[in-house]
Amino acid sequence: MxxxxxxxxxxxxxxxxxxxxxxxxxxxxxxxxxxxxxxxxxxxxxxxxxxxxxxxxxxxxxxxxxxxxxxxxxxxxxxxxxxxxxxxxxxxxxxxxxxxxxxxxxxxxxxxxxxxxxxxxxxxxxxxxxxxxxxxxxxxxxxxxxxxxxxxxxxxxxxxAAPPEILDRYKNPDNDPRGAWQSVSANVQDGHATKSQFYTLVAPNGRLHCPPKGRCWVYNKPKMEAEIRDGRVYFGRDGNAVPRLKKYLSEAKIGVxxxxxxxxxxxxxxxxxxxxxxxxxxxxxxxxxxxxxxxxxxxxxxxxxxxxxxxxxxxxxxxxxxxxxxxxxxxxxxxxxxxxxxxxxxxxxxxxxxxxxxxxxxxxxxxxxxxxxxxxxxxxxxx
Ligand SMILES: C[S@@+](CC[C@H](N)C(=O)[O-])C[C@H]1O[C@@H](n2cnc3c(N)ncnc32)[C@H](O)[C@@H]1O
CATH class of the missing domain: 3.40.50.150 (Vaccinia Virus protein VP39)
Known part of the structure; x- marks a missing residue:
């Protein structure tokens, strides 16, 4: 019908x-x-x-x-x-x-x-x-x-899905409860930077870090300090290394x-x-x-x-x-x-x-x- x-x-x-x-x-x-x-x-x-x-x-x-x-x-x-x-x-x-x-x-x-x-x-x-x-x-x-x-x-x-060689880059040397991570640069080229991205960063051990010439921090100061408090910034095994951000496997959109x-x-x-x-x-x-x-x-x-x-x-x-x-x-x-x-x-x-x-x-x-x-x-x- x-x-x-x-x-x-x-x-x-x-x-x-x-x-x-x-x-x-x-x-x-x-x-x-x-x-x-x-x-x-x-x-x-x-x-x-x-x-x-x-x-x-x-x-x-x-x-x-x-x-x-x-x-x-x-x-x-x-x-x-x-x-x-x-x-x-x-x-x-x-x-x-x-x-x-x-x-x-x-x-x-x-x-x-x-x-x-x-x-x-x-x-x-x-x-x-x-x-x-x-x-x-x-x-x-x-x-x-x-x-x-x-x-x-x-x-x-x-x-x-990412091949094993990419997944292998994620490790957990500091037993971070958020799981495996890899470190990525905490500074970026300063071409499009705002003023708030230029400052002296204070590490937990008191050491001072400035971004390299021609670069700035990826976050402004309050955001970077919050990330450090949250344990998401890595200063090397002895705490003296140049700061790097922790990119977690669980949060990363991993794939190719x-x-x-x-x-x-x-x-x-x-x-x-x-x-x-x-x-x-x-x-x-x-x-x-x-x-x-x-x-x-x-x-x-x-x-x-x-x-x-x-x-x-x-x-x-x-x-x-x-x-x-x-x-x-x-x-x-x-x-x-x-x-x-x-x-x-x-x-x-x-x-x-x-x-x-x-x-x-x-x-x-x-x-x-x-x-x-x-x-x-x-x-x-x-x-
Ligand atoms: C290469 S085969 C497809 C094979 C399929 N990919 C598979 O894995 O089995 C092409 C199919 O398209 C059908 N076909 C061709 N022209 C068609 C049309 N105008 N309308 C519907 N089916 C058509 C054919 O009968 C044939 O079964």
Whole structure:
């Protein structure tokens, strides 16, 4: 039954409700599905990951990748435009691609998002073995990232966990109850200093310290004295050293900016993804081009937080939905092939039941959650 007020069927409204509060996968052509959802998901999606056919002239078991350039370009332009509309102000779109259409996809992305909102081109080391039958063994693919607003994305994106060599810099030689710390300079260049940052600092042992030439104290006198009283300024083991601030591990936003080179050992390969899927879906035909969960996990980690809505409009074997579920994100997945009913549904059932492969151990996944499955022909229907 159609609701005259906005043209949505009752079922579609139900689906939209579920998309807004929970998880849904939809069997249908992505442009048509997004069109049906319309205003309901406009501006709501924090992170889109898509892995469209690459137009690489291959025929895979579950889809045909021989669209030809003009058709492929036309389809991508329309979908990228529509996908952009679903993003939050600080949202981002990540697209997997290979050399066949990398240059064209970059151009489409620049046109749709504005070249100032191009964030990065990640090189993913997608295979470890050497392909000797070709002039070059292709061992990488790309992931292009565009933001609705580069500025807003930069403010909201998450860092990656710091490597051990950075964490090792934090020690606790004075048994500080606040835990491990490292010392950082207590003085800064005086270019933008105010008068209140120039003074003689008195150490607890009475020793006097002046900032070096061309520099000033990082805090004014009252603030610095409060920090010293609080034990947050270090004067060396004997109390005579130049004062330095204690930066605590527990208070520091420790992390590193993601690099543009994602190695197979960190995020997995196409082969490792296939093996994971074959162990998971023993009765289904092998899906040829799945992405490893580690790769999608990294994207979702950088670009979203628990509770955010994630969208994948080319769901394939359901990797993005599975990873989103394991990471506590909500998701909407769209897939036009019948494998959504076999691969995606069965995979998500296994995830709900605590499936142990992929990123499960890494995120401590024990199972839980739910997902609605819809069919979209002329309307969205719960199945
Ligand atoms: C490369 S696969 C995605 C693989 C996925 N990332 C994974 O890890 O399993 C591309 C998928 O997009 C689907 N697809 C292609 N065009 C589509 C469209 N217009 N609407 C919905 N799905 C589409 C194909 O059926 C195929 O399953």
């Amino acid at each position: 159609m609701d005259e007020s906005n043209g949505f069927t009752r079922e579609a409204k139900l689906c939209i409700g579920e998309v807004q509060t929970g998880n849904a996968i939809v069997h249908g052509e992505n442009l048509a599905v997004l069109d049906s959802l319309g205003a309901a998901i406009k501006g709501r999606v924090k992170c889109i990951y898509i892995d469209p056919p690459y137009n690489n002239a291959e025929v895979y078991r579950h889809y045909d990748d021989r669209l030809g350039r003009r058709v492929w370009l036309d389809r991508m332009i329309h979908r990228m435009k529509m996908l952009r509309e679903t993003l939050t102000v600080d949202g981002s779109l990540w697209v997997s691609i290979d050399d066949s259409e990398l240059h064209n996809l970059r151009q489409i992305g620049d046109d749709v998002f504005g070249s100032e909102n191009f964030i990065s081109s990640v090189v993913w080391n997608h295979r470890k073995t050497r392909e000797n039958r070709r002039p070059f063994s292709t061992n990488h693919e790309y992931i292009l990232c565009f933001a609705r607003s580069a500025e807003a994305f930069k403010r909201s994106r998450n860092l990656l 900016a993601p690099s543009t080179l994602w190695m197979a050992d960190e995020v997995g390969t196409t082969d490792s993804a296939k093996k994971h899927l074959m162990a998971l879906l023993t009765k289904e035909a092998v899906f040829d081009t799945p992405k490893p969960e580690g790769l999608v996990q990294r994207i979702l980690h950088i670009a979203s937080n628990p509770g955010d809505l994630i969208l994948d409009a080319y769901l394939g074997s359901g990797t993005t939905a599975s990873v989103a579920m394991k990471m506590g994100r909500n998701f909407l997945g769209i897939e036009q092939g019948p494998h959504i009913a076999t691969h995606c549904v069965n995979r998500l059932r296994a995830v709900r039941d605590g499936e142990a492969g992929g990123i499960s151990a890494l995120v401590g996944w024990k199972g839980g959650g739910s997902c609605a499955f819809y069919s979209h022909r002329s309307k969205l229907t719960r199945v």
